[in-house]
Amino acid sequence: MPTRVAVYGAGSWGTAFSMILADAGCEVSLWGRRPELIDAINSTRSNPDYLPGVTLPSGITATADAAQAAKGADVAVLTVTAQTLRPNLTTWAPLLAQDTVLVSLMKGVELSTASLMSEVIADVTGAGPERIAVVSGPNLAGEIIRRQPAASVVACADMNVAERLQAACHTPYFRPYTTTDVIGCELGGAVKNVIALAVGIADGHGLGSNTQAALITRGLAETTRLAQAMGANAQTLAGLAGMGDLVATCSSPLSRNHTFGANLGRGLTVAETTAVTKQTAEGVTSCRSVLDLARRHNVDMPLTETVVGIVHGGTSPQDAIKELMSRSAKPELH
Template identity: 40%
Template sequence: MSDKVTVLVAGSWGTALASVLAANHAEVQLWTRNSEQAAEINALHTNEHYLPGIKLPANLFATTDMETAVDGSKAVVIVAPSSAMRQVARSLKPFWKDDMLCIHATKGFETETMKRMSTVISEELGCREGQVVVLSGPSHAEEVVRLCPTTVVVASPEDKLAAAAQELFINNDFRVYTNRDQVGVELAGALKNIIALGAGLSDGLGFGDNAKAALLTRGLAEISRVGVELGANPLTFAGLAGIGDLVVTATSQHSRNWRAGSLLGQGKPLPEVLESMGMVVEGIRTTEAAYAISLKLGVQMPITDQIYHVLFKGRTPRSAVEALMGRDRKTEMENISQETWEQWHS
């Protein structure tokens, strides 16, 4: 079998994962729509807009031609923004072969349909949803390309596919665990971006560590609540894709979601924040989708609700915090059925 692997597309995370793969495989093709970006990667081995100051491996090549990128590859890793995922998967379809390993590493929802990325990809490729392995976990692109120790999880209900994805990526700098809970891993990766926005808002308001710790803890509770309702294993949210990714995204200045929230907390309007970021902030689209999901399921997501109103309804960050602090008295432990309790402890 060919030792070629393909990554779609050449943003910061896609480029970082392509760099990891280039340490393990003879050839890595990185697909982009931007011909100038492709020329820069091939001639200079850099991707300055997304990863300034980083030298990319010599066996990592870029192309704007999907057929060239995919032809002969044993695996395709899709790292498109959630808003572009369906179109990228549709463009891949004519060159897709069923024996290719398919992995995606995008943390978000399709806002219009509230569908997870594995669902979107499987619909477009005409494959089983479990055939699309999910890669997630605490992993800043800026640290991955500098070979900082990083640990992630790959998830599929089909053990052989998860193991194949693990084998594809794992090396001394990039440790990979497997998980059967595709739904939980995918939901955790998407929903934690909302809480990271909230953590940024809190820091932008100058509220300190006590407030942020509470926000992360209660944020994990509502992520778990909606996740279990959608069929996830609650233990997934205590793992790498859950609390691991939540901590790194909500506490680091590498995090676009934290930075966007911080600017909003300082009083910057959303259009100005997005313009200054220069990259996709997945948490904003995810907030819109998660708010709709919570209404559809009748599941309480109070932090998501307040952030939604800050982003889309003109509520001020300070009034959103006041609304959260003024909620009715609650017990910390969620009300769960005996059947669910027994399932968790079986």
């Protein structure tokens, strides 16, 4: 019997990951909230709103009925925006079986609680760590949907579950690795969005490769500090879920957060940038939650603090750059 997977969220990444699962031999039920989009996916075998022009495998069936998606699901993949997970999952949780494995594709931190997505899942569903997993890495949906080679990390406290999920999404073009470091994978995915905003702001402001390299490297340093303070393995942040995802998100024009930051760097306001952005840039909201986590754990995260100041405090990119560059000198490793 093929693994049956319910994917909640028919946006770019939810659709692309559904394709991966179907190509790996899973039976996929893709849930979306808009019936007109669901009808289009089923009738045209493509997602015209998010990934137009790409034919989806026959192993994917779309539905606007959350209960229908959950029926018989061995695995439930959650790929809505981070700030909507709690209310959505509160509705979906009673529909899922008690042994369904819950997988987060989301890369954000809840604003009101500063909770990681795995923590929100545990809080809402009561599931133990052996039923909660995370998939994270340099996974730009626009490239994966064209079946270009990519790699990722499947994290779960139970390695047997991680290996089951690894098999469920392993294809000739998508190579998943396994780890038990859920916290490290989640923080790498969440904080890289914040650093990508910073790199985008610098790019939009006309700054060059030296600046980009400095922001990426120092961004990784502050991400690693926070991850270690929260009990993660520093090596995780040097891998696909850390450095790999950071490089892809900070460098690619397909990155929503980089694009959002570039518009700010060119002089657009947050409201103007939001108006021209069709999809959610998770770092815009999560930067405040990441800074909250840093303060709770007494971790210095100057780039994150700078992004919060620009996005939510009205600081100009010029003033932010001057402030960063005038910080007191210190050893690189401290």
